[in-house]
Amino acid sequence: MTLGLLLIPIISAGIGWYINGLAIKMLFHPKVPKKILGIRFQGILPKNQPLIAAKLGTLASAELLSFEDIIAKVTNAENIEKLMPVVGTHIDHFLRVKLAEKMPVISMFIGEKTISELKGVFMEELKTLFPALMGSYVNNLQKDLDLAQIITQKVASISSDKLEEIFYNVMNKQLRYIKLIGAVIGFIIGILQIGITLLKF
Template identity: 25%
Template structure:
């Protein structure tokens, strides 16, 4: 075989090996989903194998840095309850409650919409708002003592189907995974070219 052939063959073989290696590494993020034994080695995909640890770590991060009970308390305090109450009362009284029937009575419909309904809402809104304010603090105290955000997040992640997670990850990162494969091929080709050059020089 001509020595120059090594300079062509080695990069091709190196590129193929690099591409296959990275491809296998990507596949083994999720596969095999259940452990198998091959040549005495126990093999399982990284994410299925570390699922519990991943869930716990994500849950800890969410609870400490992203969504704390204090955050929920602040969110509740920041809600403009009166606007929400007015909107809800309007919907209930006008479109779902007595307004349905009153709106069909000639002469009363306009008075209901322009005068009666606004007055009812003006009376009920502050009363309901005060009730919410009175029980909100009690609710938040119970929330602090009974809600484990981290455990909720961990349980949700644990219940999430691995195959669904796999589909989602590959759908979102397909381009990046392909880049990784081609980087492996390029790296392998460069290493193969260097090896071929060494063989030519040494020969």
């Protein structure tokens, strides 16, 4: 077997590696449309970014994040309970400090026991009020905000360079495998070419 035949699998492997690498590169390049021999070329993702953004916006608002999910989260009893210590601190400050500043005469007749009782009443009432209040707020917010449109605009406004950076950061290992597969397939094709060549003789 000559050296030329032995080089065929190696060259084929190199071609397979390069072609797969080129295909990956063409996902993002050229980033702006270019004409080559009268044919318009542009990277697949930059060309389709507006369409991808619209699809992601629709998917995210319908499947990943909805106002129903937000309402369920903000009105959840456990989450309301987490707010109560902060609310309690403000109510306590109001009864002990703010009330004395705004209504000094009334505050003179409010002792420690009354403050504690008032605070307890306020806290219990707010536990009932908060879920309805937050649910109403989110419902009103839904009328003013279009989640699908917001997500679409955000994704569409991301630069091609940033998209490429994110893509390579997330998929770097998998992209190496794709190139390696191309090299392996090229090597196998090269071996088959040697076999076909030898059979002729």
